[in-house]
Amino acid sequence: MMKRFKLVWCALLCASVIAIAIAPSNSTASHSRIWPDGVDLPSRPAATLTPVPLPAASGFTVLADKPGALYYTVNGGDSLWLIARRFGITVDVLRKTNGFDGRKVLTPGMQIYLPYSNEIGSVRYGPNEPIVSGSGLHFVASIEQQACWLYRDGGLLKRWTCSTGRPGSPSIPGNYTIQTKMPRAFNAAADFWMPAWLGIYDAGVYENGIHGIPYRSGNGERLWTDLVGTPITYGCVMLEDKLAHELYEMAYVGMAVTVLP
Numbered sequence: 001m002m003k004r005f006k007l008v009w010c011a012l013l014c015a016s017v018i019a020i021a022i023a024p025s026n027s028t029a030s031h032s033r034i035w036p037d038g039v040d041l042p043s044r045p046a047a048t049l050t051p052v053p054l055p056a057a058s059g060f061t062v063l064a065d066k067p068g069a070l071y072y073t074v075n076g077g078d079s080l081w082l083i084a085r086r087f088g089i090t091v092d093v094l095r096k097t098n099g100f101d102g103r104k105v106l107t108p109g110m111q112i113y114l115p116y117s118n119e120i121g122s123v124r125y126g127p128n129e130p131i132v133s134g135s136g137l138h139f140v141a142s143i144e145q146q147a148c149w150l151y152r153d154g155g156l157l158k159r160w161t162c163s164t165g166r167p168g169s170p171s172i173p174g175n176y177t178i179q180t181k182m183p184r185a186f187n188a189a190a191d192f193w194m195p196a197w198l199g200i201y202d203a204g205v206y207e208n209g210i211h212g213i214p215y216r217s218g219n220g221e222r223l224w225t226d227l228v229g230t231p232i233t234y235g236c237v238m239l240e241d242k243l244a245h246e247l248y249e250m251a252y253v254g255m256a257v258t259v260l261p
Contacts, residue, residue: 070117074110088118088175088256090202116254118175123258129156130260138256139210139247141237143171146229148237150247160243163228164259165235171208172235176200176257180207181248190234192216192223195241196248200257208235210257212244 072083080100084091094100097113106112122134130140132151141148141162148162165171180199185207187194194211201208215222224232228240237259239247 070114072112072114074106074108074112076108078106078108080106083112083114085174086120087114088120088177088258089114089116090179092202093179116177118177118256118258120175122175122256123260125260129159130258132258134256136256137250137252138258139251140258140260141171141210142260143173143231144261146231148239150250158243158246160239161229163224163230163232163238165208165233166231169234170231171233171237171259172201172203173259173261174201176259178209178251178253178255178257180209181251181253185209185211186217187214187234190214191218194236196244198248198251198257200259203235210237210239210244210247212239212241214238 070087072087074083080091080094084094093115094112097115098104100106118134118138123130123132123138123140125131125142129149130142132138132140132154135153138151138154139148140151141164143164146161146163148160149156150158150160178198178200180197182197184193184195185197185199186192192214193216194209194214196212197209198211199207199209213222213225213228224238228238232238238244
């Protein structure tokens with residue numbers, strides 16, 4: 001029994017080292033499993049929304065009064081995880097916005113509300129920089145190039161050097177949307193704060209995101225200041241402080257984010 005306890009304790013400790021913990025502290029941080037303040041939940045019954053149909057083969061409609069929102073028609077073989085993966089949001093968002101509380105069952109033909117989306121295929125590598133389709137702001141990070149770009153309506157606005165995850169705790173390529181936005185978030189495992197926090201995807205029970213240069217909670221020591229452009233984080237995307245705050249001011253919950261391999 002003692003040997004088994006040690007193995008379980010070791011596994012939990014290892015997992016905690018590579019996960020980013022968004023821990024409550026005053027009013028500046030929030031756990032990723034708590035519905036973040038400021039998320040724009042549907043405030044009106046679905047029947048009052050005016051859908052703008054896309055071609056029938058697409059399987060979803062765009063809501064005219066909320067450009068980032070979609071209604072998706074469930075197909076056979078779909079699951080909440082597959083739908084969330086396709087549109088770059090979390091299963092938690094789907095559950096909360098559609099009332100899946102353990103009793104509701106996903107069935108073909110059901111209309112699923114997506115408060116925002118970043119459909120797979122909206123970004124690809126181009127000869128010089130990524131090619132982005134779709135409207136609104138879109139942040140793209142490249143693991144290979146350690147570079148980031150910000151687009152508006154497919155047009156390039158900014159290009160920045162950034163850092164992604166280290167080999168033992170890599171960033172995960174994929175299409176995401178900003179799930180949480182807060183002035184700073186706390187990494188409990190590493191004992192540091194991450195300024196200008198924009199959370200984008202779950203890493204286990206925690207969350208990975210975009211942030212500025214981290215600093216120690218005890219003495220304010222800034223870390224990795226000379227390592228921007230090197231894969232050094234625990235799975236997040238790190239920018240210079242000035243750039244992280246610039247992005248933070250422009251960003252919003254539901255904004256598209258893509259991490260390229």
